[in-house]
Amino acid sequence: MSRRAEILNLAKSAVEDRGKAYSPPGPNFKRIADLWSATLGVPIEPYEIALCLSAVKIARLAETEGQHPDSWVDLAGYAACGAEITMEVEDGTP
Numbered sequence: 001m002s003r004r005a006e007i008l009n010l011a012k013s014a015v016e017d018r019g020k021a022y023s024p025p026g027p028n029f030k031r032i033a034d035l036w037s038a039t040l041g042v043p044i045e046p047y048e049i050a051l052c053l054s055a056v057k058i059a060r061l062a063e064t065e066g067q068h069p070d071s072w073v074d075l076a077g078y079a080a081c082g083a084e085i086t087m088e089v090e091d092g093t094p
Contacts, residue, residue: 007072007076011074011077015077025046025081029046029049030046047085054079054082
């Protein structure tokens with residue numbers, strides 16, 4: 001197995017574990033978006049939560065010169081969550 005595949009498998013496991021602990025990304029990111037919208041006073045969409053959380057990981061990676069493997073795994077997981085949320089909106093699934 002390549003390193004890329006290993007990283008994606010780690011991200012898959014992390015996303016599945018978080019989904020069991022908190023709920024699937026769609027409802028969870030919707031809840032976060034609602035809270036952030038109320039806090040910031042501007043509308044926030046669930047997919048934007050994935051973008052913002054990804055930005056946090058990118059900032060951390062920049063700070064550590066990319067030397068924090070868990071942040072790379074988390075970044076892949078947030079990308080998958082954002083894609084899932086976007087695809088659910090496109091095909092109308094909840």
